Amino acid sequence: MNRVLSVTSECAPLVKTGGLADVAGALPAALAPTGWEMRTLLPGYPIVMKAIKPGKPVLKIADLFGGPASVHHAKAKGLDLYVLDAPHLYERDGAPYNDADGKDWPDNPERFAALGDVAARIAADGAGDWRPDLVHAHDWQAGLAPYFLHQRKIGVPSILTIHNIAFQGIAPVEYITRLGLDRADFNESGYEFWGKISTLKAGLNFATRITTVSPSYARELLTEEYGMGLDGVLRARAEDFSGILNGIDDVVWNPETDPHIASYKTPKGKRRAKAALRKEFDLPKSDGPLCVVVSRLSDQKGLDLLLEALPALVDRGGQLALLGSGDKVLESRFRAAAAAHPFISVKFGYDEGLSHRMIAGADAILVPSRFEPCGLTQLYGLRYGTVPIVAYTGGLIDTVIAATPMALRMNVATGLSFHPTTSDALARALLQAVQLFADPPTWEKLQKNGMRQPVGWEASAIEYARLYHEATAAA
Numbered sequence: 001m002n003r004v005l006s007v008t009s010e011c012a013p014l015v016k017t018g019g020l021a022d023v024a025g026a027l028p029a030a031l032a033p034t035g036w037e038m039r040t041l042l043p044g045y046p047i048v049m050k051a052i053k054p055g056k057p058v059l060k061i062a063d064l065f066g067g068p069a070s071v072h073h074a075k076a077k078g079l080d081l082y083v084l085d086a087p088h089l090y091e092r093d094g095a096p097y098n099d100a101d102g103k104d105w106p107d108n109p110e111r112f113a114a115l116g117d118v119a120a121r122i123a124a125d126g127a128g129d130w131r132p133d134l135v136h137a138h139d140w141q142a143g144l145a146p147y148f149l150h151q152r153k154i155g156v157p158s159i160l161t162i163h164n165i166a167f168q169g170i171a172p173v174e175y176i177t178r179l180g181l182d183r184a185d186f187n188e189s190g191y192e193f194w195g196k197i198s199t200l201k202a203g204l205n206f207a208t209r210i211t212t213v214s215p216s217y218a219r220e221l222l223t224e225e226y227g228m229g230l231d232g233v234l235r236a237r238a239e240d241f242s243g244i245l246n247g248i249d250d251v252v253w254n255p256e257t258d259p260h261i262a263s264y265k266t267p268k269g270k271r272r273a274k275a276a277l278r279k280e281f282d283l284p285k286s287d288g289p290l291c292v293v294v295s296r297l298s299d300q301k302g303l304d305l306l307l308e309a310l311p312a313l314v315d316r317g318g319q320l321a322l323l324g325s326g327d328k329v330l331e332s333r334f335r336a337a338a339a340a341h342p343f344i345s346v347k348f349g350y351d352e353g354l355s356h357r358m359i360a361g362a363d364a365i366l367v368p369s370r371f372e373p374c375g376l377t378q379l380y381g382l383r384y385g386t387v388p389i390v391a392y393t394g395g396l397i398d399t400v401i402a403a404t405p406m407a408l409r410m411n412v413a414t415g416l417s418f419h420p421t422t423s424d425a426l427a428r429a430l431l432q433a434v435q436l437f438a439d440p441p442t443w444e445k446l447q448k449n450g451m452r453q454p455v456g457w458e459a460s461a462i463e464y465a466r467l468y469h470e471a472t473a474a475a
């Protein structure tokens with residue numbers, strides 16, 4: 001078996017704030033059949049420490065950015081983990097990146113430099129009797145792993161995957177020495193970004209290969225419009241940069257075996273799930289489509305556009321159930337919309353079980369993102385016969401076959417898509433959804449096509465394996 005160390009700040013089902021966790025959690029099992037053994041290096045947040053039985057550490061560090069640290073090799077929830085136990089960095093209440101009030105931890109630069117540092121140590125000296133042939137780093141939190149590999153001349157190649165270019169790991173210039181970076185690399189082809197440090201940029205410049213989570217997002221990232229200041233870096237490395245589509249964990253997301261719902265096999269079988277969902281959200285019966293949103297509430301997700309477009313749905317008998325967490329202004333606007341219309345119902349917070357019940361019970365799932373690296377909820381929707389209605393951007397382009405007249409005629413459509421990402425275009429898509437829903441045979445075709453669509457990891461795992469071989473051969 002070839003060996004790859006995945007370096008990530010979150011990993012489902014142990015700790016999750018978004019899609020990164022799902023991907024990191026699913027990759028090891030997906031890769032196993034390709035001949036790559038993946039172990040995952042993860043910070044020892046309290047929730048992770050509780051989930052493992054720490055034995056004798058495989059690595060001890062007397063001073064890791066201000067305190068002692070140790071690495072434990074442990075198995076939990078089917079994952080083969082290296083857990084970085086560093087109480088001064090991770091032992092605190094709150095979320096992985098922020099405190100209970102949503103404020104970023106002030107020592108995030110050290111907290112995640114530590115992750116990159118330890119990845120490089122494991123690559124250099126191994127942990128226990130295991131040493132990786134390759135390091136796969138995810139996002140800015142692991143961006144310094146490729147950098148430290150380069151700085152310490154370790155000779156182990158690396159991949160950096162961008163899950164969202166909006167998060168760039170910015171730290172003030174004073175951190176250069178504090179994080180153990182070389183001042184000589186504080187430049188355009190190193191980690192310097194507008195006079196500050198960017199750990200993501202460090203990763204982009206020093207990784208052997210770069211990927212992102214869909215081919216369309218990869219193309220978009222090369223443009224000024226989507227690159228968020230890093231498009232130039234990516235253009236310079238265009239030959240080493242590609243998009244590999246995310247899959248979903250099709251054991252966790254399987255309507256036939258999902259423990260959160262009354263299971264079903266066919267579009268018709270969804271009826272019970274839909275009735276239960278209406279009840280849970282206190283929505284009355286109606287002839288229109290029941291649409292759901294399961295999302296972070298942030299500008300990226302375009303939910304302000306949905307607020308403006310909603311009359312197109314709810315004035316025609318359609319309904320909306322939303323589960324979200326994040327931006328408080330959006331939250332109060334959705335609360336107000338729900339108070340004003342009986343066909344709109346909202347819940348706030350993070351609730352895995354409810355997200356399953358919603359995706360199972362709904363007729364359609366809405367993803368009106370302004371940009372979307374891959375997006376996972378539309379993939380869950382496809383698997384559950386819940387028709388995705390998506391903006392035409394990033395991974396949403398690559399995963400949903402839009403109901404154009406020709407796609408409908410050829411019976412290949414799996415969802416609806418709109419462009420540009422405006423409230424007017426979204427309203428038109430909602431109108432199209434209401435019309436298609438009123439034609440049950442056509443709607444059912446969309447559902448059946450979606451349920452047949454391959455949304456698991458098999459194809460993408462093969463692409464990662466191919467890239468891993470390429471990176472190790474290049475090193």
Ligand code: ADP
Nearest residue numbers: 018019295296324349350351352355375376377
């Ligand atoms: P992002 O990573 O940008 O948030 P993705 O669509 O890639 O978007 O992944 C989001 C993941 O988080 C999905 O698994 C989705 O089901 C889940 N999720 C988002 N918000 C919630 C919530 N409020 N409750 C439960 N799950 C959520």
